[in-house]
Amino acid sequence: MESADVVIAGAGIIGLSLALDLAAHGLRVTVLERARAMAEASWAAAGMLAANDPENPFQLRELSQRSAHEYPAWLAQIEQLSGRKVPFRTQTTLQAFAYGEAPAQTALTAPELRRLVPDLIAGNLTFIRLDERSLDPRDLCAALPLAAKAAGVKLIENASVISISPEENQVTVQTPATPIVAAHFINCAGAWAPSPALGRFSPANPAVTPCKGQMTTVRLKDQQNLLIVLRTPGFYVVPRGDGRVTIGATVEDCGFDKTVQPQAIARLLQSAARLWPPIAHAEVFESWAGLRPASADLLPLLGQMGHPRCWIATGHFRNGILLAPGTASVLSQLVRGTVPEIDLTPFDPARFGSGNTRPLDRLVPRSSDKPATAAL
Structure with missing residues:
Protein backbone atom coordinates (compact mmCIF):
# COMPACT_ATOMS: atom_id res chain seq x y z
CA MET A 1 0.00 0.00 0.00
CA VAL A 86 7.05 26.34 -24.79
CA PRO A 87 6.91 29.57 -26.79
CA PHE A 88 3.92 31.66 -27.69
CA ARG A 89 3.45 31.11 -31.41
CA THR A 90 1.27 34.18 -32.07
CA GLN A 91 0.45 37.39 -30.24
CA THR A 92 -2.63 38.68 -32.08
CA THR A 93 -6.05 37.38 -33.09
CA LEU A 94 -8.52 38.77 -35.61
CA GLN A 95 -11.99 37.96 -34.32
CA ALA A 96 -14.76 37.90 -36.92
CA PHE A 97 -18.38 38.90 -36.51
CA ALA A 98 -21.28 38.76 -38.90
CA TYR A 99 -21.49 42.05 -40.77
CA GLY A 100 -22.78 44.82 -38.52
CA GLU A 101 -22.38 42.89 -35.25
CA ALA A 102 -18.83 43.95 -34.35
CA PRO A 103 -18.38 46.89 -31.94
CA ALA A 104 -18.34 49.88 -34.29
CA GLN A 105 -15.53 51.68 -32.48
CA THR A 106 -13.12 48.74 -32.82
CA ALA A 107 -14.10 47.25 -36.20
CA LEU A 108 -11.12 47.18 -38.57
CA THR A 109 -11.30 48.93 -41.92
CA ALA A 110 -10.48 47.17 -45.18
CA PRO A 111 -7.04 48.86 -45.45
CA GLU A 112 -6.25 47.88 -41.85
CA LEU A 113 -7.16 44.25 -42.59
CA ARG A 114 -4.97 44.21 -45.70
CA ARG A 115 -2.00 45.51 -43.71
CA LEU A 116 -2.45 42.85 -41.04
CA VAL A 117 -3.28 39.88 -43.30
CA PRO A 118 -2.62 40.36 -47.00
CA ASP A 119 -4.93 38.27 -49.20
CA LEU A 120 -7.66 38.10 -46.54
CA ILE A 121 -11.14 38.01 -48.09
CA ALA A 122 -13.49 39.28 -45.40
CA GLY A 123 -16.70 38.85 -47.41
CA ASN A 124 -19.63 39.66 -45.14
CA LEU A 125 -17.52 39.43 -41.98
CA THR A 126 -16.34 42.30 -39.79
CA PHE A 127 -13.16 41.90 -37.73
CA ILE A 128 -11.74 43.30 -34.53
CA ARG A 129 -8.17 42.94 -33.31
CA LEU A 130 -7.45 41.20 -29.99
CA ASP A 131 -4.17 41.07 -28.08
CA GLU A 132 -4.52 37.34 -27.61
CA ARG A 133 -1.78 34.73 -27.70
CA SER A 134 -1.62 31.16 -28.91
CA LEU A 135 0.78 28.28 -28.42
CA ASP A 136 1.31 24.86 -29.91
CA THR A 209 -19.98 14.07 -22.19
CA PRO A 210 -17.38 13.87 -24.99
CA CYS A 211 -17.62 16.41 -27.81
CA LYS A 212 -15.64 15.39 -30.88
CA GLY A 213 -13.55 17.92 -32.77
CA GLN A 214 -11.86 17.18 -36.08
CA MET A 215 -8.92 19.35 -37.13
CA THR A 216 -6.15 19.55 -39.67
CA THR A 217 -2.74 21.17 -40.07
CA VAL A 218 -1.41 22.31 -43.44
CA ARG A 219 2.03 23.43 -44.53
CA LEU A 220 2.06 26.60 -46.59
CA LYS A 221 3.97 26.63 -49.88
CA ASP A 222 6.69 28.96 -51.11
CA GLN A 223 7.39 31.84 -48.75
CA GLN A 224 3.82 32.35 -47.64
CA ASN A 225 3.26 32.77 -43.96
CA LEU A 226 0.56 33.82 -41.54
CA LEU A 227 1.37 35.49 -38.22
CA ILE A 228 -2.10 36.18 -36.81
CA VAL A 229 -4.88 33.87 -35.64
CA LEU A 230 -8.10 34.18 -37.66
CA ARG A 231 -11.22 33.19 -35.73
CA THR A 232 -14.75 33.24 -37.13
CA PRO A 233 -18.02 31.94 -35.66
CA GLY A 234 -17.63 28.79 -37.77
CA PHE A 235 -13.91 27.94 -37.82
CA TYR A 236 -10.44 29.19 -36.93
CA VAL A 237 -6.99 29.35 -38.50
CA VAL A 238 -4.05 29.17 -36.08
CA PRO A 239 -0.46 29.69 -37.33
CA ARG A 240 2.37 27.80 -35.70
CA GLY A 241 5.02 30.31 -36.83
CA ASP A 242 6.96 27.84 -38.95
CA GLY A 243 4.83 27.63 -42.09
CA ARG A 244 2.30 25.27 -40.51
CA VAL A 245 -1.27 26.39 -39.95
CA THR A 246 -3.89 24.52 -37.90
CA ILE A 247 -7.54 24.70 -38.97
CA GLY A 248 -10.51 23.61 -36.90
CA ALA A 249 -12.83 22.42 -35.76
CA THR A 250 -15.95 20.33 -36.00
CA VAL A 251 -18.23 20.03 -32.97
CA GLU A 252 -19.89 16.59 -32.93
CA ASP A 253 -21.97 14.58 -30.50
CA CYS A 254 -20.93 11.00 -31.30
CA GLY A 255 -19.61 9.49 -28.11
CA PHE A 256 -16.00 8.39 -27.97
CA ASP A 257 -15.57 8.01 -31.73
CA LYS A 258 -12.36 9.70 -32.92
CA THR A 259 -12.60 8.70 -36.58
CA VAL A 260 -11.25 11.37 -38.93
CA GLN A 261 -13.69 11.90 -41.80
CA PRO A 262 -12.17 13.23 -45.06
CA GLN A 263 -15.36 15.12 -45.93
CA ALA A 264 -15.27 17.01 -42.62
CA ILE A 265 -11.62 17.95 -43.14
CA ALA A 266 -12.41 19.05 -46.70
CA ARG A 267 -15.14 21.37 -45.44
CA LEU A 268 -12.76 22.95 -42.96
CA LEU A 269 -10.15 23.48 -45.67
CA GLN A 270 -12.67 24.99 -48.05
CA SER A 271 -13.98 27.40 -45.44
CA ALA A 272 -10.48 28.48 -44.45
CA ALA A 273 -9.38 28.93 -48.08
CA ARG A 274 -12.34 31.18 -48.81
CA LEU A 275 -11.19 33.43 -45.99
CA TRP A 276 -7.45 33.24 -46.73
CA PRO A 277 -6.82 31.81 -50.23
CA PRO A 278 -3.16 30.67 -49.74
CA ILE A 279 -4.57 27.74 -47.76
CA ALA A 280 -6.06 26.36 -51.01
CA HIS A 281 -2.52 25.62 -52.24
CA ALA A 282 -1.15 24.29 -48.95
CA GLU A 283 -0.19 20.67 -48.31
CA VAL A 284 -2.14 18.76 -45.68
CA PHE A 285 0.38 17.83 -43.01
CA GLU A 286 -1.79 16.06 -40.40
CA SER A 287 -5.45 15.51 -39.51
CA TRP A 288 -6.89 14.25 -36.23
CA ALA A 289 -9.83 14.24 -33.85
CA GLY A 290 -10.05 14.88 -30.13
CA LEU A 291 -12.72 14.66 -27.44
CA ARG A 292 -13.53 17.80 -25.47
CA PRO A 293 -15.25 17.29 -22.08
CA ALA A 294 -18.51 19.28 -22.24
CA SER A 295 -21.01 19.97 -19.48
CA GLY A 353 -28.78 17.85 -9.76
CA SER A 354 -30.44 14.80 -11.29
CA GLY A 355 -31.83 16.60 -14.37
CA ASN A 356 -30.81 16.41 -18.02
CA THR A 357 -27.04 16.59 -18.39
CA ARG A 358 -26.67 16.36 -22.17
CA PRO A 359 -24.80 19.50 -23.19
CA LEU A 360 -24.92 19.37 -26.95
CA ASP A 361 -28.56 19.08 -27.99
CA ARG A 362 -28.81 22.82 -28.57
CA LEU A 363 -25.31 23.23 -29.97
CA VAL A 364 -24.58 20.50 -32.52
CA PRO A 365 -26.30 17.84 -34.61
CA ARG A 366 -26.25 14.16 -33.78
CA SER A 367 -23.43 12.10 -35.28
CA SER A 368 -25.57 10.94 -38.20
CA ASP A 369 -25.95 14.54 -39.38
CA LYS A 370 -23.46 16.88 -41.00
CA PRO A 371 -20.90 17.92 -38.36
CA ALA A 372 -21.00 21.54 -37.30
CA THR A 373 -17.88 23.68 -37.22
CA ALA A 374 -16.99 26.02 -34.40
CA ALA A 375 -13.97 27.27 -32.52
CA LEU A 376 -12.20 24.89 -30.14
Whole structure:
Protein backbone atom coordinates (compact mmCIF):
# COMPACT_ATOMS: atom_id res chain seq x y z
CA MET A 1 0.00 0.00 0.00
CA GLU A 2 1.23 3.47 -0.93
CA SER A 3 0.30 6.89 0.40
CA ALA A 4 0.02 10.45 -0.91
CA ASP A 5 -1.49 13.72 0.15
CA VAL A 6 -3.43 13.94 -3.13
CA VAL A 7 -4.24 11.41 -5.86
CA ILE A 8 -5.33 12.84 -9.22
CA ALA A 9 -7.01 10.77 -11.93
CA GLY A 10 -6.09 12.09 -15.36
CA ALA A 11 -2.76 13.37 -16.69
CA GLY A 12 -4.05 15.88 -19.20
CA ILE A 13 -3.27 19.57 -18.94
CA ILE A 14 -5.78 20.12 -16.11
CA GLY A 15 -4.58 17.21 -13.98
CA LEU A 16 -0.88 17.91 -14.42
CA SER A 17 -1.27 21.66 -13.93
CA LEU A 18 -3.10 21.05 -10.67
CA ALA A 19 -0.49 18.50 -9.58
CA LEU A 20 2.26 21.04 -10.28
CA ASP A 21 0.54 23.71 -8.17
CA LEU A 22 -0.13 21.34 -5.27
CA ALA A 23 3.45 20.09 -5.33
CA ALA A 24 4.69 23.69 -5.28
CA HIS A 25 2.79 24.07 -1.99
CA GLY A 26 4.55 21.07 -0.47
CA LEU A 27 1.97 18.31 -1.03
CA ARG A 28 2.87 14.80 -2.12
CA VAL A 29 0.93 14.20 -5.34
CA THR A 30 0.38 11.03 -7.37
CA VAL A 31 -1.23 11.30 -10.82
CA LEU A 32 -2.80 8.19 -12.36
CA GLU A 33 -3.30 8.14 -16.13
CA ARG A 34 -5.27 5.36 -17.81
CA ALA A 35 -3.13 5.66 -21.00
CA ARG A 36 -0.41 8.20 -21.82
CA ALA A 37 -0.04 11.65 -20.29
CA MET A 38 -1.27 14.59 -22.39
CA ALA A 39 -2.51 12.26 -25.15
CA GLU A 40 -6.20 13.17 -25.44
CA ALA A 41 -7.89 16.61 -25.52
CA SER A 42 -4.68 18.38 -24.49
CA TRP A 43 -2.81 16.93 -27.46
CA ALA A 44 -5.70 17.59 -29.87
CA ALA A 45 -6.33 21.25 -28.98
CA ALA A 46 -5.64 24.32 -31.11
CA GLY A 47 -3.86 26.26 -28.38
CA MET A 48 -5.68 29.60 -28.54
CA LEU A 49 -5.72 31.52 -25.26
CA ALA A 50 -9.14 32.84 -26.22
CA ALA A 51 -10.04 34.75 -23.07
CA ASN A 52 -12.01 37.31 -25.07
CA ASP A 53 -13.81 34.99 -27.47
CA PRO A 54 -17.35 36.40 -27.77
CA GLU A 55 -18.72 32.85 -27.94
CA ASN A 56 -17.47 32.03 -24.44
CA PRO A 57 -20.14 31.99 -21.71
CA PHE A 58 -20.00 35.25 -19.75
CA GLN A 59 -19.50 33.27 -16.50
CA LEU A 60 -16.04 32.28 -17.75
CA ARG A 61 -14.69 35.82 -18.00
CA GLU A 62 -13.10 36.15 -14.55
CA LEU A 63 -11.46 32.73 -14.61
CA SER A 64 -10.36 33.23 -18.23
CA GLN A 65 -8.77 36.61 -17.54
CA ARG A 66 -7.00 35.32 -14.46
CA SER A 67 -5.66 32.30 -16.30
CA ALA A 68 -4.46 34.33 -19.30
CA HIS A 69 -2.69 36.71 -16.92
CA GLU A 70 -0.93 33.79 -15.19
CA TYR A 71 0.26 32.19 -18.44
CA PRO A 72 3.69 33.83 -18.92
CA ALA A 73 4.87 32.98 -15.40
CA TRP A 74 3.30 29.51 -15.63
CA LEU A 75 5.12 28.71 -18.87
CA ALA A 76 8.37 30.04 -17.42
CA GLN A 77 7.99 27.63 -14.51
CA ILE A 78 7.34 24.72 -16.87
CA GLU A 79 10.32 25.63 -19.04
CA GLN A 80 12.63 25.91 -16.03
CA LEU A 81 11.56 22.57 -14.59
CA SER A 82 11.43 20.63 -17.85
CA GLY A 83 14.28 22.17 -19.83
CA ARG A 84 11.88 22.41 -22.80
CA LYS A 85 10.77 25.58 -24.55
CA VAL A 86 7.05 26.34 -24.79
CA PRO A 87 6.91 29.57 -26.79
CA PHE A 88 3.92 31.66 -27.69
CA ARG A 89 3.45 31.11 -31.41
CA THR A 90 1.27 34.18 -32.07
CA GLN A 91 0.45 37.39 -30.24
CA THR A 92 -2.63 38.68 -32.08
CA THR A 93 -6.05 37.38 -33.09
CA LEU A 94 -8.52 38.77 -35.61
CA GLN A 95 -11.99 37.96 -34.32
CA ALA A 96 -14.76 37.90 -36.92
CA PHE A 97 -18.38 38.90 -36.51
CA ALA A 98 -21.28 38.76 -38.90
CA TYR A 99 -21.49 42.05 -40.77
CA GLY A 100 -22.78 44.82 -38.52
CA GLU A 101 -22.38 42.89 -35.25
CA ALA A 102 -18.83 43.95 -34.35
CA PRO A 103 -18.38 46.89 -31.94
CA ALA A 104 -18.34 49.88 -34.29
CA GLN A 105 -15.53 51.68 -32.48
CA THR A 106 -13.12 48.74 -32.82
CA ALA A 107 -14.10 47.25 -36.20
CA LEU A 108 -11.12 47.18 -38.57
CA THR A 109 -11.30 48.93 -41.92
CA ALA A 110 -10.48 47.17 -45.18
CA PRO A 111 -7.04 48.86 -45.45
CA GLU A 112 -6.25 47.88 -41.85
CA LEU A 113 -7.16 44.25 -42.59
CA ARG A 114 -4.97 44.21 -45.70
CA ARG A 115 -2.00 45.51 -43.71
CA LEU A 116 -2.45 42.85 -41.04
CA VAL A 117 -3.28 39.88 -43.30
CA PRO A 118 -2.62 40.36 -47.00
CA ASP A 119 -4.93 38.27 -49.20
CA LEU A 120 -7.66 38.10 -46.54
CA ILE A 121 -11.14 38.01 -48.09
CA ALA A 122 -13.49 39.28 -45.40
CA GLY A 123 -16.70 38.85 -47.41
CA ASN A 124 -19.63 39.66 -45.14
CA LEU A 125 -17.52 39.43 -41.98
CA THR A 126 -16.34 42.30 -39.79
CA PHE A 127 -13.16 41.90 -37.73
CA ILE A 128 -11.74 43.30 -34.53
CA ARG A 129 -8.17 42.94 -33.31
CA LEU A 130 -7.45 41.20 -29.99
CA ASP A 131 -4.17 41.07 -28.08
CA GLU A 132 -4.52 37.34 -27.61
CA ARG A 133 -1.78 34.73 -27.70
CA SER A 134 -1.62 31.16 -28.91
CA LEU A 135 0.78 28.28 -28.42
CA ASP A 136 1.31 24.86 -29.91
CA PRO A 137 -0.16 22.32 -27.44
CA ARG A 138 2.34 19.74 -28.67
CA ASP A 139 5.06 21.84 -26.98
CA LEU A 140 3.13 21.60 -23.71
CA CYS A 141 2.58 17.88 -24.21
CA ALA A 142 6.35 17.38 -24.25
CA ALA A 143 7.19 19.76 -21.40
CA LEU A 144 4.42 19.55 -18.78
CA PRO A 145 4.87 15.88 -17.76
CA LEU A 146 8.61 16.49 -17.38
CA ALA A 147 7.96 19.60 -15.31
CA ALA A 148 5.55 17.77 -13.02
CA LYS A 149 8.02 14.95 -12.44
CA ALA A 150 10.83 17.44 -11.77
CA ALA A 151 8.60 19.13 -9.17
CA GLY A 152 8.23 15.82 -7.33
CA VAL A 153 4.90 14.64 -8.73
CA LYS A 154 4.64 10.87 -9.11
CA LEU A 155 3.14 10.25 -12.56
CA ILE A 156 1.97 6.70 -13.29
CA GLU A 157 0.85 6.04 -16.86
CA ASN A 158 -1.20 3.05 -18.05
CA ALA A 159 -2.75 2.91 -14.59
CA SER A 160 -6.52 3.11 -14.49
CA VAL A 161 -8.38 3.78 -11.27
CA ILE A 162 -10.33 0.65 -10.36
CA SER A 163 -12.30 2.19 -7.50
CA ILE A 164 -12.20 4.85 -4.82
CA SER A 165 -13.35 4.39 -1.24
CA PRO A 166 -13.75 7.68 0.65
CA GLU A 167 -13.82 7.68 4.41
CA GLU A 168 -13.96 10.43 7.02
CA ASN A 169 -10.23 11.15 7.06
CA GLN A 170 -8.89 9.56 3.88
CA VAL A 171 -9.62 8.16 0.44
CA THR A 172 -8.36 4.78 -0.71
CA VAL A 173 -7.71 4.66 -4.45
CA GLN A 174 -7.43 1.16 -5.87
CA THR A 175 -5.08 0.78 -8.86
CA PRO A 176 -4.07 -2.34 -10.80
CA ALA A 177 -0.81 -2.46 -8.86
CA THR A 178 -1.62 -1.34 -5.32
CA PRO A 179 -4.02 0.69 -3.20
CA ILE A 180 -3.04 4.31 -2.54
CA VAL A 181 -4.26 6.02 0.61
CA ALA A 182 -4.58 9.79 0.27
CA ALA A 183 -6.06 12.76 2.05
CA HIS A 184 -7.80 13.89 -1.15
CA PHE A 185 -8.84 12.51 -4.53
CA ILE A 186 -9.38 14.74 -7.57
CA ASN A 187 -11.11 13.62 -10.76
CA CYS A 188 -9.42 15.35 -13.72
CA ALA A 189 -10.28 12.66 -16.25
CA GLY A 190 -11.81 14.94 -18.89
CA ALA A 191 -14.44 13.26 -21.03
CA TRP A 192 -13.87 10.05 -19.03
CA ALA A 193 -14.74 11.75 -15.70
CA PRO A 194 -18.20 10.06 -15.42
CA SER A 195 -16.62 6.61 -15.11
CA PRO A 196 -18.22 4.87 -12.09
CA ALA A 197 -14.74 3.82 -10.99
CA LEU A 198 -13.96 7.49 -10.27
CA GLY A 199 -16.82 7.90 -7.81
CA ARG A 200 -20.58 8.47 -7.77
CA PHE A 201 -21.80 10.96 -5.19
CA SER A 202 -25.38 11.99 -6.03
CA PRO A 203 -26.50 14.66 -6.75
CA ALA A 204 -23.07 15.78 -7.93
CA ASN A 205 -22.22 13.03 -10.41
CA PRO A 206 -19.81 14.20 -13.13
CA ALA A 207 -22.18 15.66 -15.73
CA VAL A 208 -19.92 15.74 -18.80
CA THR A 209 -19.98 14.07 -22.19
CA PRO A 210 -17.38 13.87 -24.99
CA CYS A 211 -17.62 16.41 -27.81
CA LYS A 212 -15.64 15.39 -30.88
CA GLY A 213 -13.55 17.92 -32.77
CA GLN A 214 -11.86 17.18 -36.08
CA MET A 215 -8.92 19.35 -37.13
CA THR A 216 -6.15 19.55 -39.67
CA THR A 217 -2.74 21.17 -40.07
CA VAL A 218 -1.41 22.31 -43.44
CA ARG A 219 2.03 23.43 -44.53
CA LEU A 220 2.06 26.60 -46.59
CA LYS A 221 3.97 26.63 -49.88
CA ASP A 222 6.69 28.96 -51.11
CA GLN A 223 7.39 31.84 -48.75
CA GLN A 224 3.82 32.35 -47.64
CA ASN A 225 3.26 32.77 -43.96
CA LEU A 226 0.56 33.82 -41.54
CA LEU A 227 1.37 35.49 -38.22
CA ILE A 228 -2.10 36.18 -36.81
CA VAL A 229 -4.88 33.87 -35.64
CA LEU A 230 -8.10 34.18 -37.66
CA ARG A 231 -11.22 33.19 -35.73
CA THR A 232 -14.75 33.24 -37.13
CA PRO A 233 -18.02 31.94 -35.66
CA GLY A 234 -17.63 28.79 -37.77
CA PHE A 235 -13.91 27.94 -37.82
CA TYR A 236 -10.44 29.19 -36.93
CA VAL A 237 -6.99 29.35 -38.50
CA VAL A 238 -4.05 29.17 -36.08
CA PRO A 239 -0.46 29.69 -37.33
CA ARG A 240 2.37 27.80 -35.70
CA GLY A 241 5.02 30.31 -36.83
CA ASP A 242 6.96 27.84 -38.95
CA GLY A 243 4.83 27.63 -42.09
CA ARG A 244 2.30 25.27 -40.51
CA VAL A 245 -1.27 26.39 -39.95
CA THR A 246 -3.89 24.52 -37.90
CA ILE A 247 -7.54 24.70 -38.97
CA GLY A 248 -10.51 23.61 -36.90
CA ALA A 249 -12.83 22.42 -35.76
CA THR A 250 -15.95 20.33 -36.00
CA VAL A 251 -18.23 20.03 -32.97
CA GLU A 252 -19.89 16.59 -32.93
CA ASP A 253 -21.97 14.58 -30.50
CA CYS A 254 -20.93 11.00 -31.30
CA GLY A 255 -19.61 9.49 -28.11
CA PHE A 256 -16.00 8.39 -27.97
CA ASP A 257 -15.57 8.01 -31.73
CA LYS A 258 -12.36 9.70 -32.92
CA THR A 259 -12.60 8.70 -36.58
CA VAL A 260 -11.25 11.37 -38.93
CA GLN A 261 -13.69 11.90 -41.80
CA PRO A 262 -12.17 13.23 -45.06
CA GLN A 263 -15.36 15.12 -45.93
CA ALA A 264 -15.27 17.01 -42.62
CA ILE A 265 -11.62 17.95 -43.14
CA ALA A 266 -12.41 19.05 -46.70
CA ARG A 267 -15.14 21.37 -45.44
CA LEU A 268 -12.76 22.95 -42.96
CA LEU A 269 -10.15 23.48 -45.67
CA GLN A 270 -12.67 24.99 -48.05
CA SER A 271 -13.98 27.40 -45.44
CA ALA A 272 -10.48 28.48 -44.45
CA ALA A 273 -9.38 28.93 -48.08
CA ARG A 274 -12.34 31.18 -48.81
CA LEU A 275 -11.19 33.43 -45.99
CA TRP A 276 -7.45 33.24 -46.73
CA PRO A 277 -6.82 31.81 -50.23
CA PRO A 278 -3.16 30.67 -49.74
CA ILE A 279 -4.57 27.74 -47.76
CA ALA A 280 -6.06 26.36 -51.01
CA HIS A 281 -2.52 25.62 -52.24
CA ALA A 282 -1.15 24.29 -48.95
CA GLU A 283 -0.19 20.67 -48.31
CA VAL A 284 -2.14 18.76 -45.68
CA PHE A 285 0.38 17.83 -43.01
CA GLU A 286 -1.79 16.06 -40.40
CA SER A 287 -5.45 15.51 -39.51
CA TRP A 288 -6.89 14.25 -36.23
CA ALA A 289 -9.83 14.24 -33.85
CA GLY A 290 -10.05 14.88 -30.13
CA LEU A 291 -12.72 14.66 -27.44
CA ARG A 292 -13.53 17.80 -25.47
CA PRO A 293 -15.25 17.29 -22.08
CA ALA A 294 -18.51 19.28 -22.24
CA SER A 295 -21.01 19.97 -19.48
CA ALA A 296 -24.70 20.73 -19.98
CA ASP A 297 -24.11 24.50 -19.77
CA LEU A 298 -20.64 24.36 -21.36
CA LEU A 299 -18.98 25.54 -18.13
CA PRO A 300 -16.35 23.62 -16.13
CA LEU A 301 -17.10 21.52 -13.08
CA LEU A 302 -14.81 22.78 -10.32
CA GLY A 303 -15.23 21.83 -6.69
CA GLN A 304 -16.31 19.13 -4.29
CA MET A 305 -17.93 15.97 -5.57
CA GLY A 306 -20.42 15.22 -2.81
CA HIS A 307 -17.75 14.14 -0.31
CA PRO A 308 -15.38 16.41 1.60
CA ARG A 309 -12.30 14.54 0.35
CA CYS A 310 -13.33 14.09 -3.28
CA TRP A 311 -13.01 16.85 -5.87
CA ILE A 312 -13.43 17.35 -9.60
CA ALA A 313 -11.97 19.60 -12.30
CA THR A 314 -13.30 18.85 -15.77
CA GLY A 315 -15.78 20.09 -18.40
CA HIS A 316 -13.52 22.80 -19.81
CA PHE A 317 -14.89 22.16 -23.32
CA ARG A 318 -13.07 24.45 -25.80
CA ASN A 319 -10.91 26.19 -23.22
CA GLY A 320 -8.82 23.56 -21.44
CA ILE A 321 -5.53 25.03 -22.62
CA LEU A 322 -6.54 28.58 -21.68
CA LEU A 323 -8.00 27.70 -18.28
CA ALA A 324 -5.30 25.29 -17.05
CA PRO A 325 -3.22 27.60 -14.84
CA GLY A 326 -6.27 29.40 -13.44
CA THR A 327 -8.04 26.12 -12.70
CA ALA A 328 -4.93 24.75 -11.02
CA SER A 329 -4.66 27.81 -8.82
CA VAL A 330 -8.26 27.88 -7.57
CA LEU A 331 -8.62 24.11 -7.15
CA SER A 332 -5.36 23.99 -5.24
CA GLN A 333 -6.74 26.68 -2.95
CA LEU A 334 -9.90 24.67 -2.36
CA VAL A 335 -8.07 21.43 -1.61
CA ARG A 336 -5.65 23.21 0.74
CA GLY A 337 -8.54 24.77 2.63
CA THR A 338 -8.04 28.32 1.37
CA VAL A 339 -10.88 30.48 0.09
CA PRO A 340 -10.50 30.75 -3.71
CA GLU A 341 -9.64 34.16 -5.07
CA ILE A 342 -12.56 34.08 -7.52
CA ASP A 343 -16.19 33.03 -7.14
CA LEU A 344 -16.59 29.41 -8.23
CA THR A 345 -20.37 29.28 -7.81
CA PRO A 346 -21.03 29.09 -11.60
CA PHE A 347 -18.85 25.96 -11.73
CA ASP A 348 -20.38 24.06 -8.79
CA PRO A 349 -20.43 20.37 -9.80
CA ALA A 350 -23.80 19.89 -8.05
CA ARG A 351 -25.58 22.55 -10.13
CA PHE A 352 -27.20 20.01 -12.46
CA GLY A 353 -28.78 17.85 -9.76
CA SER A 354 -30.44 14.80 -11.29
CA GLY A 355 -31.83 16.60 -14.37
CA ASN A 356 -30.81 16.41 -18.02
CA THR A 357 -27.04 16.59 -18.39
CA ARG A 358 -26.67 16.36 -22.17
CA PRO A 359 -24.80 19.50 -23.19
CA LEU A 360 -24.92 19.37 -26.95
CA ASP A 361 -28.56 19.08 -27.99
CA ARG A 362 -28.81 22.82 -28.57
CA LEU A 363 -25.31 23.23 -29.97
CA VAL A 364 -24.58 20.50 -32.52
CA PRO A 365 -26.30 17.84 -34.61
CA ARG A 366 -26.25 14.16 -33.78
CA SER A 367 -23.43 12.10 -35.28
CA SER A 368 -25.57 10.94 -38.20
CA ASP A 369 -25.95 14.54 -39.38
CA LYS A 370 -23.46 16.88 -41.00
CA PRO A 371 -20.90 17.92 -38.36
CA ALA A 372 -21.00 21.54 -37.30
CA THR A 373 -17.88 23.68 -37.22
CA ALA A 374 -16.99 26.02 -34.40
CA ALA A 375 -13.97 27.27 -32.52
CA LEU A 376 -12.20 24.89 -30.14
